[in-house]
Amino acid sequence: xxxxxxxxxxxxxxxxxxxxxxxxxxxxxxxxxxxxxxxxxxxxxxxxxxxxxxxxxxxxxxxxxxxxxxxxxxxxxxxxxxxxxxxxxxxxxxxxxxxxxxxxxxxxxxxxxxxxxxxxxxxxxxxxxxxxxxxxxxxxxxxxxxxxxxxxxxxxxxxxxxxxxxxxxxxxxxxxxxxxxxxxxxxxxxxxxxxxxxxxxxxxxxxxxxxxxxxxxxxxxxxxxxxxxxxxxxxxxxxxxxxxxxxxxxxxxxxxxxxxxxxxxxxxxxxxxxxxxxxxxxxxxxxxxxxxxxxxxxxxxxxxxxxxxxxxxxxxxxx
Amino acid sequence: xxxxxxxxxxxxxxxxxxxxxxxxxxxxxxxxxxxxxxxxxxxxxxxxxxxxxxxxxxxxxxxxxxxxxxxxxxxxxxxxxxxxxxxxxxxxxxxxxxxxxxxxxxxxxxxxxxxxxxxxxxxxxxxxxxxxxxxxxxxxxxxxxxxxxxxxxxxxxxxxxxxxxxxxxxxxxxxxxxxxxxxxxxxxxxxxxxxxxxxxxxxxxxxxxxxxxxxxxxxxxxxxxxxxxxxxxxxxxxxxxxxxxxxxxxxxxxxxxxxxxxxxxxxxxxxxxxxxxxxxxxxxxxxxxxxxxxxxxxxxxxxxxxxxxxxxxxxxxxxxxxxxxxxxxxxx
Numbered sequence: 001x002x003x004x005x006x007x008x009x010x011x012x013x014x015x016x017x018x019x020x021x022x023x024x025x026x027x028x029x030x031x032x033x034x035x036x037x038x039x040x041x042x043x044x045x046x047x048x049x050x051x052x053x054x055x056x057x058x059x060x061x062x063x064x065x066x067x068x069x070x071x072x073x074x075x076x077x078x079x080x081x082x083x084x085x086x087x088x089x090x091x092x093x094x095x096x097x098x099x100x101x102x103x104x105x106x107x108x109x110x111x112x113x114x115x116x117x118x119x120x121x122x123x124x125x126x127x128x129x130x131x132x133x134x135x136x137x138x139x140x141x142x143x144x145x146x147x148x149x150x151x152x153x154x155x156x157x158x159x160x161x162x163x164x165x166x167x168x169x170x171x172x173x174x175x176x177x178x179x180x181x182x183x184x185x186x187x188x189x190x191x192x193x194x195x196x197x198x199x200x201x202x203x204x205x206x207x208x209x210x211x212x213x214x215x216x217x218x219x220x221x222x223x224x225x226x227x228x229x230x231x232x233x234x235x236x237x238x239x240x241x242x243x244x245x246x247x248x249x250x251x252x253x254x255x256x257x258x259x260x261x262x263x264x265x266x267x268x269x270x271x272x273x274x275x276x277x278x279x280x281x282x283x284x285x286x287x288x289x290x291x292x293x294x295x296x297x298x299x300x301x302x303x304x305x306x307x308x309x310x311x312x313x314x315x316x317x318x319x
Numbered sequence: 320x321x322x323x324x325x326x327x328x329x330x331x332x333x334x335x336x337x338x339x340x341x342x343x344x345x346x347x348x349x350x351x352x353x354x355x356x357x358x359x360x361x362x363x364x365x366x367x368x369x370x371x372x373x374x375x376x377x378x379x380x381x382x383x384x385x386x387x388x389x390x391x392x393x394x395x396x397x398x399x400x401x402x403x404x405x406x407x408x409x410x411x412x413x414x415x416x417x418x419x420x421x422x423x424x425x426x427x428x429x430x431x432x433x434x435x436x437x438x439x440x441x442x443x444x445x446x447x448x449x450x451x452x453x454x455x456x457x458x459x460x461x462x463x464x465x466x467x468x469x470x471x472x473x474x475x476x477x478x479x480x481x482x483x484x485x486x487x488x489x490x491x492x493x494x495x496x497x498x499x500x501x502x503x504x505x506x507x508x509x510x511x512x513x514x515x516x517x518x519x520x521x522x523x524x525x526x527x528x529x530x531x532x533x534x535x536x537x538x539x540x541x542x543x544x545x546x547x548x549x550x551x552x553x554x555x556x557x558x559x560x561x562x563x564x565x566x567x568x569x570x571x572x573x574x575x576x577x578x579x580x581x582x583x584x585x586x587x588x589x590x591x592x593x594x595x596x597x598x599x600x601x602x603x604x605x606x607x608x609x610x611x612x613x614x615x616x617x618x619x620x621x622x623x624x625x626x627x628x629x630x631x632x633x634x635x636x637x638x639x640x641x642x643x644x645x646x647x648x649x650x651x
Contacts, residue, residue, distance in 0.1 A: 070445075072577070120633070125640040127590050129445075133581060134636055138629025145622040249574065253391070253449045266443045302457025305450040312442050 015263030015271075018314055019278040022307065026282065030289045037292050045171060049164075051284040052177035053235050057251050058258040058276055059184055060228035063221055065259055066188070067200045068268025069121065069128030071225050074232075075252045076139035077113050079245055081106040081233035083143055086152040086243035093156045106230050113139065114226030118219035143245035153242035163238025173235045180231055184224075185273040193220060201268025254304070258283060261308050282307070335587035335639055339602040342635075346609055354616040360484075362612070364492045370608035371497035372560050374601070376579045377586075378508040379552030381600045383444075384583060385512070386545040387525040387592025392433060392448040393553040393579075394572040395455035400425040400550075401557035402459060405468045405567040412472055415479070415496075415558075422554030429455065430550025434542040452576070459569050468567040478562050497559045504552060509597050511548075521545060525592030581628075582607050585635050606631065 030038045037043060057074055064071040088102035113135065120131040165172045188194035196217045199207040208214045237243050256266075262279035264271030283304060290300045350357040376393060383390045400422040407413065407421055433451055437444045483493035512518040523531040524541045532538050561567055586603030588595030610631060614624055 120637065124637050125644050126636050127640075129590055130584050130636045131633075133577060133584070134629060134633040136577070136629075137581065137625060137632055141623070141625030141627070141629045145626055148622065253452065256446070256449055257453065260446050266446050296461050298457045298460040300457070302454045302461065305453030305457065308450045309436060309440075309447070309454075312440050312446070316440050316442075 015275050015315070016278060018311060019261070019263075019275065019282060022311070023278065023282050023285065026285050026289065030285070030292075034289065034292045038289055041169070043288060043292070045166070045169065047284050047288045048174045049166075049171035049239075050288070051280050052171075052173035053232060053239065053248075054251060054254060054258060054283070055177045055276070055280045056180065056228055056232035056235060057248075057255040058262070058280065059181060059273070060225045060232065061255040062259040062262070062264045062271065062273075062276055063184065063188075063197070063228070064128065064225050065201075065256075065264045065266055066197050066268055066271060067218065067221050068204065069218075069221070070132065070256070070266075071117065071222065072129065072132040072252065073113065073117060073136040073139060074225065074229050074255060075249055076136045076143065077110060077226050077229040078233045078236060079143050079243070079247055080113065080139050081109050081230045082237050082243035082247070083147050083152065083245065084109045085233065086155070086237060087147075089155055089159065090152055093154060096156075096158065099156060099158055103234070106233060107227065110226040110230035110233075111223055114223030115219065117226070118222035121222065122215040122218035140245065147243075147245050149245060151242045151244045155237060155241055159234070160238050160241060163235055163240075173239070176231060176235060180228060181273055181277060184228075187224075188273065193217065197221060198269055201265070201270070203269075254283075257304060257308050261311055335642065336596065336599045336602060338638060339586065339599065339606060339635070343602060343606050343609060346606075346613060350609070350613040350616065354613070356616055357613065361492050362616075364495075364498065366608050366612050367501060368495060368497045368563065369612075370604055371501040371563070372556050372575075373579060373582055373607070374501045374604045375504045375552055375556040375559065376575070377582045377600050377604050378504050378597070379549040379556075380579050380583050381586075381588055381595065381597060382508065382512065382521065383545045383549045384588045384590065385525045385592060385595055386521045386541060387528060388437060388444040388542070388545060389580075389590070390430075390433060390448050390546060390549050391445060391576045391580075392429075392452035392455055393549055394575045395452050395459065396426055396429045396550050397553035397557035397560075398569055398572045399429065399455055399459050400554035401561055401567055401572075402463055402468070402569060404554075404558055405471070405561055408471055408475055409468060414474065418475070418558050419555060422558045423551045424554075426550035426552070426554030426557075427547045428550070430546040430548070430553075431543055433550075434539075434544075434546035437546070438539050438542045456570075456573065463569050465569055467569075469565065471561075471565065475562065476565055496562050500555060500559050504555065505597070505601060512597055517544065522593055525594075527593070578607075581632050585632060587639060 057078065060074045060077075061071055085102040085106040088105050089098060092098040117132055117135055120126045120135070121128050124131075126134075162172050162176065167175060188197060196207065196212050196214070199212070200214055200217060204214060233243075236248060240247070258279050259271075259276060260266060261282065262271065262276035264276065286303060286307070287297070287300050290303075291297070347358075356362055376397070379393065380390060403425050404418050404422045408418055429451075433444075433448055436447045436451065440447065478496040479499065480491075480496075481494040481499070483491050485491055512521065520531070520536050520541060521544075523534075524536060524538060528538060531541075557572070560572070564571070582603045583595075583600050584590065584603075585606060586595065586599030586601070588600060607628060610627055611624055614627060615621075
């Protein structure tokens with residue numbers, strides 16, 4: 001094991017090496033057990049169109065976790081954006097002006113929710129887990145109240161293509177995810193706001209005393225998180241061709257799991273976007289592979305949890 | 320004497336519990352005037368039964384939070400305990416003592432797995448328990464195939480009923496198993512946290528784990544205890560829930576973790592450990608139960624319930640945070 005790890009001298013940190021080792025292990029198992037079926041174009045395409053939704057939500061979670069916070073309201077926000085956009089679009093499904101208006105409406109919804117979360121945390125001083133637990137309950141309630149718990153469906157082709165279309169065989173959701181992941185990476189590693197986010201995660205007080213307006217930065221972070229939820233909402237609407245309160249609730253804990261597996265330190269300060277990308281590939285390979293082998297999806301869920309614990313165990317033993 | 324009373328009263332008004340009590344009194348007063356069904360014994364018993372599950376689990380989570388930990392996996396723990404207990408009762412029989420004993424043993428074992436992982440891996444407890452939630456729940460559904468269990472023996476279906484009386488609406492009410500268990504668990508937790516050395520140690524660990532460890536408190540032991548206690552209460556709550564619903568669905572408790580967490584933090588328990596009272600937790604549970612019951616009695620559509628719960632949580636945690644900020648400023 002030691003030698004295997006040493007031979008993997010990549011210019012990256014330990015987390016990413018472990019993830020690569022786990023990924024190679026899974027791929028080897030898949031190659032032996034299902035071979036052709038797993039590596040077929042069809043399977044790769046379906047895998048890469050399933051992953052982005054969880055991926056976007058994981059990014060939304062991760063950006064908050066980097067500051068030492070957490071955002072439990074991501075699913076509620078996603079559904080809220082979805083419902084707002086859906087109810088605007090279905091007023092006039094064929095008008096492209098309406099589509100733009102709907103997207104804009106969703107973006108405003110996301111921004112308002114992000115500002116609410118950020119204000120509660122930065123200015124009122126509520127701890128992030130409590131603030132977002134509260135807003136999660138509140139938004140979930142509003143979602144059900146406004147939609148009456150019913151499904152809104154019937155979207156124009158221009159929107160559906162974002163969920164099901166592809167360019168040169170690459171599914172649209174993957175392109176969207178890649179775009180926003182790269183954008184977030186650039187923001188985190190090449191702007192002063194990104195520096196501030198990492199600094200706040202390491203030591204919030206020291207950051208504040210060094211003259212950085214941490215309250216404003218917190219506000220930005222939660223707005224960014226909400227905006228990523230808005231993108232997730234677009235992908236979700238396009239994939240399901242519908243919007244409803246309560247969609248995708250199981251993604252909440254999975255998004256945390258993917259972020260931590262990707263090397264995001266839940267106490268804040270450490271973690272990179274590339275790690276999340278790898279973690280998502282690991283999770284998706286496991287799910288699709290097991291699906292091909294006919295293993296129950298609940299067993300996969302158990303294995304996801306198991307892999308995270310194993311991963312943490314490996315990290316701790318080496319450190 | 321009077322001075323002392325005034326002094327303790329003025330310190331009470333500064334506390335979180337005071338505002339909670341005030342809010343509850345206000346809601347109860349409004350409901351008593353607007354709905355004649357609200358302040359009847361029958362309705363109060365109904366409320367207690369329907370919040371028994373929440374109350375029992377909140378007691379367990381309270382202890383974990385005081386020790387500075389958190390447990391998200393307890394609904395899965397409860398579901399597993401429930402499934403094993405129910406299978407035993409349907410197949411073999413037994414009595415309530417045996418049912419509770421099985422559920423508690425299963426709960427404690429699963430809780431101790433959490434404790435060991437949290438302590439040995441030194442990772443935030445929320446991450447570990449999210450993982451174990453996935454593992455426990457996934458395995459339960461896999462091995463049970465998601466099948467429901469019903470057809471319990473009569474002694475289980477009938478439950479326990481003390482001091483029965485017939486309410487004004489013609490139904491029989493009494494101290495049933497859920498109410499007895501709820502009251503019992505609140506009493507046990509209260510005794511544990513305020514009258515025993517172990518309780519003080521739990522507060523100490525939550526306040527400052529390093530300091531507690533240096534004065535000779537066994538941190539691993541405390542961890543094992545609090546997560547075990549949470550597991551035990553989850554097990555007990557699961558038996559109560561089985562008795563109320565008279566059936567077992569492996570996924571019926573899913574998503575309950577955040578509701579319980581909301582009730583506990585509503586009661587003023589700090590997420591960072593060491594601070595909080597069981598009285599506050601009970602008030603938090605009462606507030607949620609009264610609000611829900613009141614909305615139902617007033618004929619408000621159920622769509623509104625979550626909105627109101629959310630508003631209550633957001634307002635209450637904001638008030639606590641503002642209060643704490645003020646106190647910190649005064650002390651500084």
